[in-house]
Amino acid sequence: MRFYRTLKYAGKKFSQYTIDRLLGEGRYGLCFLARSESGNKVVIKKYKTSLGQKELPNCIDEAVILSKLKDKRIPAFLGVVNEKRFYGFVLEYKNGxxxxxxxxxxxxxxxxxxxxxxxxxxxxxxxxxxxxxxxxxxxxxxxxxxxxxxxxxxxxxxxxxxxxxxxxxxxxxxxxxxxxxxxxxxxxxxxxxxxxxxxxxxxxxxxxxxxxxxxxxxxxxxxxxxxxxxxxxxxxxxxxxxxxxxx
Missing domain, CATH: 1.10.510.10 (Transferase(Phosphotransferase) domain 1)
Structure with missing residues (x-):
């Protein structure tokens, strides 16, 4: 399944970001390593299109909380990708x-x-x-x-x-x-x-x-x-x- 997810999205461009590879899969969706047009690494958390009205606010909490926190020990919230049935949050990539x-x-x-x-x-x-x-x-x-x-x-x-x-x-x-x-x-x-x-x-x-x-x-x-x-x-x-x- 992981190999299939990688093949499905690798190389695809959404907004200004190009998907590199799958990092992991969780309850609410997929996590990808991607690159911006300037070549900077970012993390994109893509949420499942099947999320219901009860689950979506929980996802939004993450964006709101990260946008309020400003600390180098925590990934910064960089924005949202919402196109072609692809909805996700863009986060700062952390080495390590x-x-x-x-x-x-x-x-x-x-x-x-x-x-x-x-x-x-x-x-x-x-x-x-x-x-x-x-x-x-x-x-x-x-x-x-x-x-x-x-x-x-x-x-x-x-x-x-x-x-x-x-x-x-x-x-x-x-x-x-x-x-x-x-x-x-x-x-x-x-x-x-x-x-x-x-x-x-x-x-x-x-x-x-x-x-x-x-x-x-x-x-x-x-x-x-x-x-x-x-x-x-x-x-x-x-x-x-x-x-x-x-x-």
């Missing part, structure tokens, strides 16, 4: 590799220093979003880009303005899960106990070599303990628990 690609394609192992600096950068981005009234709701390893040690957060398709339904703490468990991926990347499994008929599956807080402070921090993020109320407290506790000068 997703953390998912780093972990599962390149088998990258994050050092403790990198866990700290990557995590702190991501927390700073979340802090910026929350200060501007935005909840991302999809902070996962495919949506975090890294380039020369710098972090960018992409895919605002599920982002919403914060209210009683879309609370800031919706981002916290995603952050905890993201950090566990980084920590697990350098984890080395111990030799299996040959006396056991099957290997015992341990929870992360028993399997990983973490300080009690780090465990408590992650448990609170994941909702296993008293949960955090705001990103500022998370930032303070993360620095205290994971600062490379402390372990």
């Amino acid at each position: 590799c997703t953390v998912k690609e780093l972990l599962f394609k390149h088998n990258y192992k994050f050092t403790r220093r990198e866990v700290f600096h990557t995590g702190l950068q991501l927390i700073n981005i979340i802090q910026y979003l929350h200060e501007n009234g935005v909840v991302h709701r999809d902070i996962r390893i495919p949506n975090v880009l890294m380039y020369q040690g710098k972090v960018c957060l992409i895919d605002f398709g599920l982002a919403r303005w914060a209210d009683k339904t879309y609370r800031y703490d919706l981002d916290f468990s995603y952050l905890g899960d993201f950090l566990l991926y980084l920590i697990y990347s350098s984890y080395e499994k111990k030799e299996k106990n040959k006396q056991l008929p099957w290997p015992k599956k341990l929870p992360w807080y028993e399997e990983l070599s973490l300080t009690s402070e780090q465990q408590l921090f992650l448990r609170k993020l994941l909702g296993l303990e008293f949960v955090y109320e705001n990103i500022n407290d998370i930032k303070t506790d993360f620095i205290r628990a994971f600062s490379i000068s402390r372990y």
Whole structure:
């Protein structure tokens, strides 16, 4: 299916943009790498023509939110393409590799220093979003880009303005899960106990070599303990628990 999508759109021109290749496919549509007439790379998110009246406002939220945010760590909203049954948003292209690609394609192992600096950068981005009234709701390893040690957060398709339904703490468990991926990347499994008929599956807080402070921090993020109320407290506790000068 991916090959078919690439063949169908590759080389086609919509507005001032020429489609290069398919980057991915999601619930609401397709994501393409494209080039402007001046040769600049952009990302075009094409939405399905079958979207109903209930789904379309959710897509529009992404455009409105990105147009309000002005930060180099977040792709800028550049405009709309609407022609020939092709409707989509044009977004700034960000260089880099997703953390998912780093972990599962390149088998990258994050050092403790990198866990700290990557995590702190991501927390700073979340802090910026929350200060501007935005909840991302999809902070996962495919949506975090890294380039020369710098972090960018992409895919605002599920982002919403914060209210009683879309609370800031919706981002916290995603952050905890993201950090566990980084920590697990350098984890080395111990030799299996040959006396056991099957290997015992341990929870992360028993399997990983973490300080009690780090465990408590992650448990609170994941909702296993008293949960955090705001990103500022998370930032303070993360620095205290994971600062490379402390372990």
